[in-house]
Amino acid sequence: MVEEYPRDLTELGANFSTEEACRSYLERLRWPSGFHCPRCGSRKAWPVGQLWECGGCGRQTSVTAGTIFQDTRTPLPVWFRAMWWVTTQKNGASALGLQRVLGLKSYQTAWTWLHKLRRAMVRPERDLLAGRVEVDECYVGGLEEGLPGRLNLQKALVVIAAQEDGPGIGRIRMRQIMDASSESLMPFVRESVAPGSIIHTDGWPGYAPVAKNGYRHDVTILKGNKQTASQLMPRVHRVISLLKRWLLGTHQGAVSRKHLDHYLDEFTFRFNRRKSTSRGKLFFRLAQQAVMVDPTTYDQIVHPTAKKGKRKPQPIVVT
Ligand SMILES: [Zn+2]
Numbered sequence: 001m002v003e004e005y006p007r008d009l010t011e012l013g014a015n016f017s018t019e020e021a022c023r024s025y026l027e028r029l030r031w032p033s034g035f036h037c038p039r040c041g042s043r044k045a046w047p048v049g050q051l052w053e054c055g056g057c058g059r060q061t062s063v064t065a066g067t068i069f070q071d072t073r074t075p076l077p078v079w080f081r082a083m084w085w086v087t088t089q090k091n092g093a094s095a096l097g098l099q100r101v102l103g104l105k106s107y108q109t110a111w112t113w114l115h116k117l118r119r120a121m122v123r124p125e126r127d128l129l130a131g132r133v134e135v136d137e138c139y140v141g142g143l144e145e146g147l148p149g150r151l152n153l154q155k156a157l158v159v160i161a162a163q164e165d166g167p168g169i170g171r172i173r174m175r176q177i178m179d180a181s182s183e184s185l186m187p188f189v190r191e192s193v194a195p196g197s198i199i200h201t202d203g204w205p206g207y208a209p210v211a212k213n214g215y216r217h218d219v220t221i222l223k224g225n226k227q228t229a230s231q232l233m234p235r236v237h238r239v240i241s242l243l244k245r246w247l248l249g250t251h252q253g254a255v256s257r258k259h260l261d262h263y264l265d266e267f268t269f270r271f272n273r274r275k276s277t278s279r280g281k282l283f284f285r286l287a288q289q290a291v292m293v294d295p296t297t298y299d300q301i302v303h304p305t306a307k308k309g310k311r312k313p314q315p316i317v318v319t
Contacts (some may be wrong), residue, residue, distance in 0.1 A: 005284035022076035070295035087282035122271035128194040162235040
């Protein structure tokens with residue numbers, strides 16, 4: 001599919017004001033080479049109301065089944081406005097902000113939507129960072145030095161990788177970790193950075209196995225060094241400071257540890273696309289990923305301990 005997205009709010013309103021228009025857009029994203037039956041693979045199908053009925057086996061399929069829009073009772077144009085709002089605001093949206101903009105009656109609905117959308121902000125097969133990458137950990141939560149306000153968050157440890165792009169920052173990755181041991185740090189490094197890259201860290205022993213894992217390890221010992229950590233690893237520290245400001249600003253510190261990882265995903269999604277020439281492209285990317293990730297219910301969001309395993313095929317039949 002050619003990247004197709006509204007350029008501004010007027011175009012969003014003009015192109016996606018009806019259920020049919022939104023459905024048709026989601027169909028082009030989900031089946032870029034045309035509908036094919038999830039059961040028998042047949043490409044012969046005809047529309048029956050809002051469903052596709054397969055000419056091969058008779059199965060009826062909905063474009064929203066098995067996506068984050070599954071079972072929604074809200075019209076799709078409202079969802080599209082939510083996606084637009086979340087992707088076009090420089091700092092994203094809080095649940096309260098989204099509730100106001102969409103005129104939703106319930107705060108919980110806005111909160112749940114944002115959590116569903118955050119799950120579509122991680123690309124399943126995302127590229128690894130490469131080249132020269134700064135890696136460091138930081139605590140978020142509690143009283144933040146130099147920032148007004150307090151994160152309503154028990155202190156949580158977050159590890160961040162920031163790719164160098166000349167003097168600037170390329171793409172980033174981040175994750176909450178239990179502790180700063182090698183056992184916690186190394187899986188993050190391996191899953192975030194391509195082998196053969198240069199990993200730049202401080203002298204913390206948790207990073208000692210970096211070289212054994214197929215990377216070049218550039219260590220800067222901070223102790224006794226006149227420069228501060230933020231001068232020696234400026235990119236990763238710039239990201240940390242932006243992350244903390246975002247959690248305090250847009251979300252006013254109201255982020256719990258249980259949900260922190262999803263907020264980190266949202267921050268990363270937006271940060272890695274900050275130079276995108278069009279905000280509409282972010283909308284496109286989010287919509288595209290929204291039809292590729294599994295549905296999540298409010299219960300699954302609130303009780304994430306009942307962990308979902310690997311992506312299982314979701315029932316796509318609607319009868
Ligand atoms: Zn079929």
